[in-house]
Structure formats: C-alpha cells, structure tokens
Amino acid sequence: MRTRLKICCISSLDEARLAIRLGADALGLVGEMPSGPGVVGDTVAAQIVQITPPPIATFMLTSQTTVDGIMAHQKRVGANTIQLVDAVPAEAYQQLHQALPAVKLVQVIHVLDQANIDEALLAVHNGADALLLDSGNPTLAVKELGGTGRVHNWLISRRIVELSPVPVFLAGGLHPSNAREAVDTVRPFGLDICSGVRTNGRLDEHKLTAFITALAG
Numbered sequence: 622m623r624t625r626l627k628i629c630c631i632s633s634l635d636e637a638r639l640a641i642r643l644g645a646d647a648l649g650l651v652g653e654m655p656s657g658p659g660v661v662g663d664t665v666a667a668q669i670v671q672i673t674p675p676p677i678a679t680f681m682l683t684s685q686t687t688v689d690g691i692m693a694h695q696k697r698v699g700a701n702t703i704q705l706v707d708a709v710p711a712e713a714y715q716q717l718h719q720a721l722p723a724v725k726l727v728q729v730i731h732v733l734d735q736a737n738i739d740e741a742l743l744a745v746h747n748g749a750d751a752l753l754l755d756s757g758n759p760t761l762a763v764k765e766l767g768g769t770g771r772v773h774n775w776l777i778s779r780r781i782v783e784l785s786p787v788p789v790f791l792a793g794g795l796h797p798s799n800a801r802e803a804v805d806t807v808r809p810f811g812l813d814i815c816s817g818v819r820t821n822g823r824l825d826e827h828k829l830t831a832f833i834t835a836l837a838g
C-alpha cells in the first residue's frame with residue numbers, strides 16, 4: 622500500500638499550491654501554539670482550505686482542549702479534519718462527532734515511553750478516527766506540541782501501528798534521508814513532515830521532491 626503524505630506547517634497559498642502539485646495527500650495548517658515555528662493565521666488557513674481540491678485533506682492543528690474552543694477554531698478555518706495536538710477529555714470525541722459529523726478527528730500522541738501505547742489505544746476507543754505519532758513533550762512548562770524536528774523511539778510507534786485499528790501517521794524529525802527507514806521500521810499509513818522539507822522556514826521544492834522520491838524508492 623502506498624504510504625500517504627501529509628505536508629504540515631503550510632503557511633501560504635503558494636506553499637499549498639506547491640504541496641498539491643507535488644502530490645500531497647493532506648495539508649497541515651497549524652493554529653495558535655504554545656511553541657513551535659509552523660503557525661499560520663486563521664484567515665490564511667481558511668483561504669488555503671478554500672483552494673484545496675478533493676481528495677486532498679485539510680488538517681487543522683489545534684491546541685484547544687475544550688469542545689467549545691475546538692469548535693470555534695474549526696468554524697474559523699473550515700478544515701475537513703481536526704488534528705488534536707494535546708490531550709482532550711474522553712467525552713470530547715463523541716461531542717465533536719455529533720456537532721461536526723463530516724469532520725474527522727486525528728489524535729496526536731507524543732511518543733515518550735511505553736505508556737503512550739495505552740494512551741493511543743484509549744484515544745481510538747474514545748473516538749479518534751486516526752492517530753499521529755509525534756515527538757513533542759506536553760509535560761514541559763511551555764508545552765512542545767509538535768514541529769520539534771526530533772525523531773522519537775520508532776519501536777514504540779511500530780507497536781502502536783501493530784495494535785491500532787485506525788490509520789496511524791508518523792511524524793517527528795523526518796527528512797529525505799530517513800523517510801525510507803521510517804516506513805520500513807514503523808509501517809505507518811502515512812508520514813507527516815514539517816521542518817525536514819523546509820529551508821529558512823520556507824517549503825523547499827527540492828527537499829520535498831527528494832522526500833517523495835525517497836518514499837517511493
């Protein structure tokens with residue numbers, strides 16, 4: 622099965638068009654975060670959603686943890702997928718599904734240790750439609766919720782993929798030189814990439830092409 626590709630931290634219409642032209646399956650639009658380089662304003666994010674054709678998915682990344690906060694963010698952006706980068710209450714998934722039946726929920730799990738395996742399976746049990754395994758650290762005083770450029774323990778991620786009944790994306794420190802190894806080790810449904818295909822903060826066509834080529838090989 623082809624490994625899907627989500628290009629994250631899309632910061633402009635031009636970056637969106639480039640990612641779409643090169644074959645992205647999904648675009649990531651990073652909302653307000655406690656830390657990290659990839660944030661895009663809600664107005665531009667909403668414009669990117671408008672120009673993105675099907676079947677390409679638009680993932681709105683939110684650090685909101687209340688149903689009201691998440692819904693208000695979704696209303697401003699209009700994406701078809703919500704990526705929850707922080708933990709939310711167990712009941713939030715069903716409440717969001719009821720309020721936004723056409724919108725899919727992707728739960729980020731920041732892989733730090735074996736306990737994240739149970740955390741991942743619980744999120745699926747509670748209603749997550751997919752998982753995204755990343756390298757942040759929500760326990761810090763200023764939370765890291767993504768965009769770290771760091772690789773985590775892929776063997777834990779591999780175990781989550783083996784146990785998960787829903788698709789799992791792998792993120793964190795991916796770049797053209799480790800993309801193939803990541804797929805072979807973890808066997809995810811898709812890869813998610815931000816800093817590894819950027820130069821001076823901008824989406825870099827050459828790096829993205831190299832990443833896609835590595836993935837295909």
Ligand SMILES: O=C(O)c1ccccc1NCC(=O)[C@H](O)[C@H](O)COP(=O)(O)O
Nearest residue numbers: 629657658659766767768770794815816
């Ligand atoms: O990029 C950010 O600033 C960011 C901050 C907080 C949450 C998510 C963020 N980025 C979006 C992503 O999901 C990244 O694609 C993912 O964390 C991988 O990033 P990288 O390690 O740089 O490829």
